[in-house]
Amino acid sequence: MASPGLIFADYHNHALPGMHDGPSTVEDSIALLTAMRQAGVSRVLLTPTYRPFFESVRRFKQRRAKAWNSISRHCPHDMRIQLGALVALEAECCASPEISHLALPHTPYLLLELPLASFPDWFDYEMHLLMHRRKLKPIFAGFERCMVVYSEAEVDHLLRIPGAVYQFGMRSLEREQVQAVIAKLQKMGKTVLFGTGVHSCTCRVEDTANQLQNLRGYLGNSAYTSLLVEEFSFVNFPR
Numbered sequence: 497m498a499s500p501g502l503i504f505a506d507y508h509n510h511a512l513p514g515m516h517d518g519p520s521t522v523e524d525s526i527a528l529l530t531a532m533r534q535a536g537v538s539r540v541l542l543t544p545t546y547r548p549f550f551e552s553v554r555r556f557k558q559r560r561a562k563a564w565n566s567i568s569r570h571c572p573h574d575m576r577i578q579l580g581a582l583v584a585l586e587a588e589c590c591a592s593p594e595i596s597h598l599a600l601p602h603t604p605y606l607l608l609e610l611p612l613a614s615f616p617d618w619f620d621y622e623m624h625l626l627m628h629r630r631k632l633k634p635i636f637a638g639f640e641r642c643m644v645v646y647s648e649a650e651v652d653h654l655l656r657i658p659g660a661v662y663q664f665g666m667r668s669l670e671r672e673q674v675q676a677v678i679a680k681l682q683k684m685g686k687t688v689l690f691g692t693g694v695h696s697c698t699c700r701v702e703d704t705a706n707q708l709q710n711l712r713g714y715l716g717n718s719a720y721t722s723l724l725v726e727e728f729s730f731v732n733f734p735r
Contacts, residue, residue, distance in 0.1 A: 504708065505539040505728050506532060508582065508607070508637050508663050508691025512563040515544035519696055526570045528694060528701075533572040535701040537692070539733045541580040543607060543637075546598055548589035553597050556581070576733035582637055584609045587618040590625035590632075599632055602732050605661060607635045610642055615650040623657060633659040635689065640668035643677065655681065661730075663689040669707045675714040682715070682723055689727050 510517040511532070513525035532540065542564070546556050564579055571577060581598040585608045589595060599606050606626065616622075626632050636642065636654060639662045643651055654660070655677075662681055668674045669690075681688055690708075692701050712720040 504536055504690065504704075504724060505541070505730070505733075506537045506691050507541045507580075507635075507689040507727075507730070508543055508665070508693055509540065510544060510693075510695035511540070512542050512544050512560065513566060514563045515559065517545050517695055518563070522566050522570070524696065525567050528696070529567070529571050529575065531701050532692060532694065533575050535692075535704045537575070537701070537704070539576045539578075539728065539731075541578050541600065541731060543580045543582040543691075545582045545584055545609065547584045548586050548592075548595070553592075553594040557597065576735070578731060578733055580607060582607050582609050585611065585619075585622060587616070587622065588625075590622050590630055593630070596630050596632060600635070600731055603730075604632050605635050606630075606632045607637050607663070609637050610654075612641060612645050615646050615653075627659070633661070635661040635663055637663045637691070638665055638693065639677075640664050640671070640674050643673065651677075655684070655686075661687040661689060663691055665693045666690055666701075666704045666707045667693075670710045672714070675711055678711065678723070679715055679719070682719060687726060687730065688723055689730060 511525055511528050512518045513522050519525040519528060544560055560579060578601045580600050583595065583598055583606055623634065626634060634657065642654060664674060664678065678688055692704060694701055
């Protein structure tokens with residue numbers, strides 16, 4: 497159970513049922529969202545993974561809407577929810593205008609899953625397409641994984657992309673290396689978002705309060721509060 501009064505937003509999870517990376521049943525999806533609410537998650541951006549070239553954006557959005565309709569009336573009554581998407585970044589995927597339809601609600605941001613392999617040689621061109629042709633900005637999801645896979649120079653390159661936002665998994669917040677990067681991003685004036693990354697009822701979410709407290713201890717109360725306030729208001733959620 498979360499600490500009294502602790503509320504935060506989740507910008508990366510796979511709680512929608514029937515999507516390839518989510519719970520298999522409506523009941524499991526509702527149970528997962530209920531557990532998230534009990535852990536202090538007040539606002540949720542549902543982010544099923546979209547894989548370019550496997551299906552059209554239109555078809556993906558239809559499946560996402562159907563999944564949402566199956567649970568919308570059964571979600572915790574005091575949880576605000578928006579539909580989003582996690583786009584698996586691939587070469588040329590940002591060349592298609594339809595990718596813009598997966599931007600976060602009422603924002604110019606696209607949540608991206610970077611390849612968990614060597615830094616792709618097409619990355620800079622893809623960022624050019626995203627920012628200059630699509631007029632969007634990237635949110636790098638699960639950035640703690642990039643810190644493991646990519647070289648220090650490549651991570652530094654990602655940190656310096658104009659307008660980029662960085663999302664970290666809750667479970668990574670206990671790592672001092674992650675805490676240090678978050679502190680660096682904050683000093684650079686960058687936005688930092690969090691997410692549980694949960695996808696099934698077997699995922700543990702009740703420790704999220706302790707994980708956030710690890711970050712508070714590293715940053716100090718003032719910097720921590722500023723970070724969480726900005727994260728909480730990044731997307732306008734319905735009342």
